Amino acid sequence: MPRPPIGRDTRLCMSLSARPGNFGTRFHNRLFELTGLDFVYKAFSTTDLAGAIGGIRALGIRGCAISMPFKEAVIPLLDGLAPSAAAIDSVNTIVNDDGVLTGHNTDYGAVRQLLADIDPETPFVLRGAGGMAKAVAAALRDAGFRDGTLVARNEDAGRALAKLYGFECSTSVERGAALLINVTPLGMTGADADALAFPAELIADCAIAFDVVQYPPETPFLRAAAAAGKRTITGTEVATLQALDQFTLYTGVTPTAEQVTDAAAYARANI
Incomplete structure (x- = not known):
């Protein structure tokens, strides 16, 4: 019709x-x-x-x-x-x-679906502390993930979000993890388009790269992860x-x- x-x-x-x-x-x-x-x-x-x-x-x-x-x-x-x-x-x-x-909030359900086949014992680093980061952090917690660090430039916002969902908090990416998740504008079309959400050495050590940035569909973070043979989950x-x-x-x-x-x-x- x-x-x-x-x-x-x-x-x-x-x-x-x-x-x-x-x-x-x-x-x-x-x-x-x-x-x-x-x-x-x-x-x-x-x-x-x-x-x-x-x-x-x-x-x-x-x-x-x-x-x-x-x-x-x-x-x-x-x-x-x-x-x-x-x-x-x-x-x-x-x-x-x-x-x-x-x-x-339909972001939460979408992230839960995308995390469904990942072992919740997988350690992760989540970068970001805004509204979308809340949805991702809640989805991680509710999916059973426990070993995680939230990284945020805004120390107060990062600490509050990490405490709310039971994760560690840092103002910088100090360690690698098997699952790296970017929930910041880094890599997004515009002023941050060329920015790499995580250091290259951490991307090389991870197993899964997850970027919620929608534009462009392939961010520098995802391109680097794909080139290194890592599994990628996209903002699309x-x-x-x-x-x-x-x-x-x-x-x-x-x-x-x-x-x-x-x-x-x-x-x-x-x-």
Whole structure:
């Protein structure tokens, strides 16, 4: 069934980010097309978060993805939190039910899925202390990982996050681990595009390199790990899984595996 032409009954979904990308827009719109749903998705940036959230409520926008740097700042502007967001005080998804805005976190579930086949006895180093780092740290803890160090430039934020989830904390990468996870902008398109999230010697010693950075799909960290024969987990994988959960929250529809594969490939090819 083809998607109906855009009209007055078309429902809008959107995203808010300091640095909007195309993956979510392409992914959702492709799935709307494949499932024949009368929805459209558009990415936005803003310097007026309160105004943007008020607009979601006032205009009946069905759903909104939330990215850096708004995942924590948006919480006081919402009417409530789903358990996925309340557990980690971080929101990456808003669902609007007749003007009632509820925050969810689909990052957590995506990371849990990607960690599922990794032995929880594996020691890890997690670099970052922001909203996405909360989701990753919570997923690690809940998956049974115990031997880990959180590395953060902001010592207070890093120490608080590490204490919350029962891990060690450091302000620098002082030791290697079998699992290295980057949850910082290092390697992201822009000013940090050429930055290596971990020293080359630690990459050489690891077994798995996990980078949540979505743009570019292959960061310097992941390229170095792949060249050294390490297993890599990409930000695109995280983005696909979390966006799929968002799609279902917005529409109540669960696409087929074939539709998800199609939409993800379309989104990657058109970033």
